[in-house]
Amino acid sequence: MADNRRASWSWALAALVAAGAALRFSTLSVQSFWLDEAVTHQLVTKSLGAMLRTIPHSESTPPLYYLAAWAWVRVFGAHEAGLRSLSAVFGTATIVLIALIARRLAGNGAAVAAAALAAANPLLIWYSQEARAYALLIALCALSLWCLLREDWRGWAIAAVLALATHYFAVFLVVPELGWLVWRHARNSQAAAYSAAAVVVAGAVLLPLAIVQAAGDHAAYIRTSALGTRVVAVPKQLLIGYATPHATVLALFAGALALLLALQLRSRDRALLGLAALGLGVPLALALLGPDYLITRNVMAAIVPLLALGGVGAARTRAGPVLVGGLCAVGLVAYIGVENDAAYQRDDWRAVAAALGAHPPGSRVVLVNPPSGAVPLEYYLPLIPAPPAVSPHEVDVVELRDQHPPAQAILFPDFTATITRTPEFTLVRYRSGIPVGVGQRQLRLRNLERAAPAILIDG
Numbered sequence: 001m002a003d004n005r006r007a008s009w010s011w012a013l014a015a016l017v018a019a020g021a022a023l024r025f026s027t028l029s030v031q032s033f034w035l036d037e038a039v040t041h042q043l044v045t046k047s048l049g050a051m052l053r054t055i056p057h058s059e060s061t062p063p064l065y066y067l068a069a070w071a072w073v074r075v076f077g078a079h080e081a082g083l084r085s086l087s088a089v090f091g092t093a094t095i096v097l098i099a100l101i102a103r104r105l106a107g108n109g110a111a112v113a114a115a116a117l118a119a120a121n122p123l124l125i126w127y128s129q130e131a132r133a134y135a136l137l138i139a140l141c142a143l144s145l146w147c148l149l150r151e152d153w154r155g156w157a158i159a160a161v162l163a164l165a166t167h168y169f170a171v172f173l174v175v176p177e178l179g180w181l182v183w184r185h186a187r188n189s190q191a192a193a194y195s196a197a198a199v200v201v202a203g204a205v206l207l208p209l210a211i212v213q214a215a216g217d218h219a220a221y222i223r224t225s226a227l228g229t230r231v232v233a234v235p236k237q238l239l240i241g242y243a244t245p246h247a248t249v250l251a252l253f254a255g256a257l258a259l260l261l262a263l264q265l266r267s268r269d270r271a272l273l274g275l276a277a278l279g280l281g282v283p284l285a286l287a288l289l290g291p292d293y294l295i296t297r298n299v300m301a302a303i304v305p306l307l308a309l310g311g312v313g314a315a316r317t318r319a320g321p322v323l324v325g326g327l328c329a330v331g332l333v334a335y336i337g338v339e340n341d342a343a344y345q346r347d348d349w350r351a352v353a354a355a356l357g358a359h360p361p362g363s364r365v366v367l368v369n370p371p372s373g374a375v376p377l378e379y380y381l382p383l384i385p386a387p388p389a390v391s392p393h394e395v396d397v398v399e400l401r402d403q404h405p406p407a408q409a410i411l412f413p414d415f416t417a418t419i420t421r422t423p424e425f426t427l428v429r430y431r432s433g434i435p436v437g438v439g440q441r442q443l444r445l446r447n448l449e450r451a452a453p454a455i456l457i458d459g
Contacts, residue, residue, distance in 0.1 A: 013111065017092060023119070024125055028088060033380075039375060040131045048070060062164070062166060084129050102308045120335075144177060154191060170301060173302070233295075245344065254327055347373070356427070364395070366456045369399040395443065399426050
């Protein structure tokens with residue numbers, strides 16, 4: 001009988017992992033690279049030395065993910081599917097690790113429920129399809145928690161050090177775990193004490209790099225939106241992801257189901273609840289005190305104990321399968337909504353490049369707003385910074401959906417204009433039968449409050 005139960009749990013987990021992998025891998029190339037992924041592409045296609053020299057001034061995270069991605073793309077390619085597939089591997093592994101955490105806490109039923117929640121969680125799927133460090137961060141945080149529950153101190157230390165070397169905000173889970181290890185075990189276990197010391201040393205080694213990267217203030221964009229708005233967004237995004245059709249209804253339904261699962265938790269679950277609370281609460285407290293880095297992706301390591309607790313709650317009630325099934329259904333609806341509607345996807349620079357099309361070198365100027373869009377656009381279309389004065393046959397003005405309407409932004413009396421609007425971007429194309437000399441002052445969009453657009457020319 002015990003063998004049958006073990007076999008049932010193993011097959012159920014295998015089926016959920018396969019389903020989760022299918023969700024992650026099957027649509028890896030549906031969306032184009034956006035800005036941050038294009039930066040990753042630029043980094044990992046450099047030589048190893050050049051990449052390592054660039055990271056301190058380009059990124060606000062440690063280098064571990066980029067080292068892994070650098071090696072990965074030399075085997076699987078640096079196109080969308082090839083580069084993102086590394087994150088899909090980590091995202092799939094996370095399903096297994098969260099299941100193992102829940103199994104350690106409450107048995108096979110909890111493990112299957114937690115695996116289902118992880119497999120269908122829209123936020124985990126999103127970052128399993130993004131060429132950034134977050135999927136690796138979540139997988140390592142899950143591994144560290146599993147090792148901690150197993151009292152595998154060396155395994156915990158390795159996972160914790162790797163997590164810190166992936167993203168500094170692993171600290172919001174690693175430090176509480178470190179405190180618990182020191183308080184409960186370090187005095188009686190030499191292995192625990194050495195493991196704790198190793199993590200402290202690793203954090204100290206990373207500190208100079210963190211200081212250099214913090215000076216670049218790459219996270220300044222976070223503070224352009226109100227703290228209250230970002231706080232409210234965190235639970236919604238942990239449940240249903242960033243944006244999807246019918247988001248309000250889905251968020252309310254998912255929130256009600258999650259609350260019902262939370263009501264099944266008991267006092268013996270308070271340690272894991274405390275870990276999740278610290279993972280969310282400490283960044284909020286820091287934001288209130290001054291250092292404000294609070295956005296969902298910077299606190300999403302807390303999703304590891306939260307999903308494990310969801311599985312534990314499901315195992316304690318007969319309604320567990322219904323509650324978990326409901327949350328998985330919400331996740332799938334949100335996932336399908338995103339995959340089928342470009343308005344909810346990443347900025348579509350691939351479509352912008354297709355709309356611009358090929359052009360003879362030097363005969364076209366392209367203005368891009370926001371200016372940072374030049375980075376992902378360059379992946380799809382070879383463009384270079386324009387010189388101070390040019391004589392093009394054509395000026396193309398590209399603006400994303402959330403920018404000002406470009407049709408009102410610039411007029412060239414010597415050109416004729418045509419406008420193409422899509423849900424994702426607007427393209428205004430100015431054409432002339434003969435080359436017309438223009439300078440960068442004339443090319444800049446005069447009525448935009450934000451930074452002037454990037455001015456590029458076909459290279």
